[in-house]
Amino acid sequence: MRNLIFVLLFLLSYVVSAQTITGKTSTNGDALPYVNVYLKGTQKGAVSNDNGVFNFKNVTPGKYTIIASFTGYQTQKRNIIVSQSKDITINFNLPESELLDEVVVTGTLKAVSRLDSPVPVEVYSTAFLKKNPTPNIFEALQNVNGVRPQINCNVCNTGDIHINGLEGPYTLVLIDGMPIVSGLSTVYGLSGIPNSLIEQIEIVKGPASSLYGSEAVGGLINIITKLPENAPRFFADTYGTGWGELNLDLGFNTRVGKKANLLFGVNYFNYNNPIDNNGDNFTDLTLQNRISVFQKWNFKRKENRVLSIAGRLFYEDRWGGEMQWNSSFRGGDEIYGESIYTKRGEILGKYQLPIKEKVMFQFSYNDHDQNSVYGDVEYLARQKIGFGQFTWDKPLKNHDLLFGAAVRYNYYNDNTPATVTADEVVIPSLFAQDEIKLSEKQTLLLGARYDYDERHGSIFTPRIAYKFKPTENDVFRINAGTGFRVVNIFTEEHAALTGARDVIIAEELKPERSFNVNVNYLKKMYTKSGMIIGLDASIWYTHFSNLITPDYDTNATQIIYDNLDGTAVTKGVSLNIDAVIASGVKLLIGGTIQDVSQTENGVKARQILTERFTGTWAASYKNYKYNVTLDYTGNVYGPMRLPLLGELDPRSEYSPIWSIQNIQLTYDGIDNLEIYGGVKNLLNWTPNKGNPFVIARANDPFDREVTFDAEGNAQATPNNPYALTFDPSYVYAPNQGIRAFLGLRYAFK
Structure with a gap:
């Protein structure tokens, strides 16, 4: 008792x-x-x-x-x-993320601190996007170190995203972790997402095929949208430029019933002011009329289980060409114009199964319908991509396991000779990952993926990562892995569509394979004066086998595709410095030096449209007394080898060192309201400087006055002394010069 x-x-x-x-x-x-x-x-x-x-x-x-x-x-x-x-x-x-404390999900499919992730992930918040407002994510990435939006056409301004010098098809773009953009739709999928709806952008450089499959060879970009319950009740962001561009974002979030939250957003962009500052009678900037509607639903469930569904509808009408062109000339051979009608729908979602174990089902689907004409050449294309994935997250003592099973459906068809019948394939996949805690300071990550493609058979992609964290503010990481890409050749190859070149597929194409090693060091420092400094340094090496690249050099009238009989290598070093100074100054400075080349028959050649070095910066100063912020952003690029049309082509073989710089003032002294304005492209840089012309034979876009020999090669004549054909693919920088902008941003929380 x-x-x-x-x-x-x-x-x-x-x-x-x-x-x-x-x-x-x-x-x-x-x-x-x-x-x-x-x-x-x-x-x-x-x-x-x-x-x-x-x-x-x-x-x-x-x-x-x-x-x-x-x-x-x-x-x-x-x-x-x-x-x-x-x-x-x-x-x-909790302020918005700064420096290295962000939570990231892209590297391992699990939410972890960036300092704790065994895979290097770069993070860019909405505050970064506001420093240089743009009408789409494609342009916003111009100030990210090692990432470059590449415009592929002077007339229609379509393009793709380069990471560490690799072409756009090697970059996988995700929305909320789901593959929603690829191939044909890279530039369109990155347009029309209201920046106000974006939580953060995560970027992984280097192969990620062991988790994400084909196309994640050069790296991936994951656009993470806000949770509905964390977005403003109502928001509006609009600005216009001196060129006549108008961009408008509108949206709201609301509770629907007791268990659902809705986030709704609309983006509208319009540019309808033909400008020809370089005097070639072609529009310097493509005219566009675009609307995109986005919504995301989050549902409350027992035990905080996840259920969310998002969707987007996108329509765009864009055209560029001779200044006197209008829609009545569409598809004809009288006045040259490039007109693209794009319709696109997307849906994606997450559902956590109602069981004890943490099992998640994720899915996405997009349907891309394109009706294009390039002069009198018609290009009609349809692309559908469906994706479903189960993941099982199973933490054990000293082990954090992840198992997954996925299936991907690809459909592609167009009206070109390169696609005789529709390309339709289902690719099932299995993957596994084990994050092993070796000690308090050491972590080992092992992962592997198996894909089966009926066209190419089994594809196995392993990876390994090691992290050593000697202190709370220092991280060393080594990542090695393989990547693969199943090539879909004819995804809007502009030089062929204009009629300037014929597409030649020299042999049966094999899947591209790559091996990558990346060494990364992260450090966070605190100084006695109150500064916080973050360092992010990387060295990488990627070796390709079976590489497929378009050959523009062998024949000026052809684009020849075949598997490389040799080796291709990309290697380089990059450094980001992120600093917060107690006086209200924030700095983000980045630099990359790289060598992207291929060797065939003992001859080494630099990749076309790939810079030797690049630098980016974003400097901000906030005057709290007057509620004014000054942002100065910019980039600088080293010389690139450019696609000439022959030995007589008078244009420069290499681009000069060039830079795009911007400045902005923001006033936020009124509740819920920001007023911002500034100047873009302060140096007024355009690629026509130093060149006699940019678009070849702009005076004869249908090649009526070009004389060809028996093999189809253009001949030098008195009215064509350089033996050229019409070709707008000589492009490395935007044709749009200096312009002012003014905008308003309202958010009711």
Whole structure:
């Protein structure tokens, strides 16, 4: 009996001494819901509710570190002492992510701190996008180190994204982790997503095929949209430029019933002001009329299980060409114009199965319909991509396992000779990943993927990653892996569509394979003067086999595709420096030096349209007294080898060093309102400088006055002394010169 009383008294004292921790999570004074708050080293934790309030009970007295984390915001830590005498109230105000504290999901398909991820991931927040407002993500990436939007045509301004010097088809673009953009639709899929809806952009450089499959050879870009409950109640962002461009983002989030939140956004862009500053009678900038509608639904479920569905509808009418062109000339051979009608639909979602284990089903589908004419050449194309994936996240002691099964459906058809019948294939896949905690400071990641393509058979892509974290602010990482790409040749090869060149497929094409090694070092430093400095340095080497690249050099009238009989290598080094200075100055400076080449028959050649070096910067100064922010952004590119049409072509074989620079002032002294304006392309740089012309034979776009020999080669004549044909593919920089812009940004939270 005495022992029982002793036990009861002990339990009673435990209950009395155990305390409750309560508090609120917010950002910029507004409640921030669904923040993870937990005590480090314990099982105690909670998720803040819709009002940002959290609490957890029965905390025994002692010293703890309490942590609050949420995707896109800085993780915060506090040291606390829980006593027997009173409960604790502690509040967290989480600013948007800065430096290296961001939560990332792209590298391993799991949400982890960027410092803890074994795979290097770069993160860019909405604050970064605001420093140089653009009408689409494609243009916004121009200030990301090692990433370059490449315009492939002077007339229609379509393009793709280069990562570390590799062409656009090697870059996989995701929305909320799902492959939604590829091949034909790269430039269109990156247009029309309202920047106000974006939480952050994550970029992985180097092969990621072991998790994401084909196309993730050079790297991937993951556009993560906001959770509906964290977006403003209503937002509007509009600006116009001196060239007559108008961009408008509108949207809202609302609760639908008791268990659903809706995020709705519309992007509208219009440019209808033909300008010909370089005097070639062709539009310097493609005219565009575009609308995109986006919505995302989040549903509340028991035990915080995930259910979200998002969709987007996109329509665009764009044209470029001779200044006197109008739609009545579409498809004819009287006045040259390139007109593209694009219709596109996308849907994607996530569903966590209602079982004890953490099993997630994700899916995406997009349908891209394109009706194009390039002069009198018609290009009609349809692309459909469906994707479904199950993942099982299974943490064990010292192991964090991930298993997955996926299936991808590809459909592509066009009206060109390169696609005699529709290309339709289903590719099933299996993948596994194990993140092994070797010690408190060392982590090993092992992963592998198996894909089966009926056209090429089995494809196996392993990878390995090692992370060493000697301190809280230093991380060394080594990643090695393989990548593969199943090539779809004719995805809008503009030089062929204009009639300037014929497409020649010299042999049966095999899948491209690559092997990559990447060494990365991250460091975060705090100075006595209050500065915070982040360093992100990488060295990489990628070796390709079976590489397929278009050969423009062998015959000026042809594009020859075959598997490379030799080797192709891309190697380089990059450095990002991110600094926050106590006086209100923020700096982001990046530089990349790279060598992208291929060797065939003992001859080494640089890849066309690939720079030797690049630099980017974004400098911001905030004057808190006057509520004014100054942003100065820009990039600089080294020489690139350019696609000439023959030995007599008078244009430069290499581009000069060139730079695009921008400046912006923002005033935010009015509640919920920002007024911003500035100047883009301060140096007024355009590619016609130093060249006699940019578009070859702009005076004869249908080649009526060109004389050809028996093999189809253009001959030099008095009215064609350089033996050229019409060709708008000599392009390495935008033709759009200096212009002013002014905008308003409103957000009601």
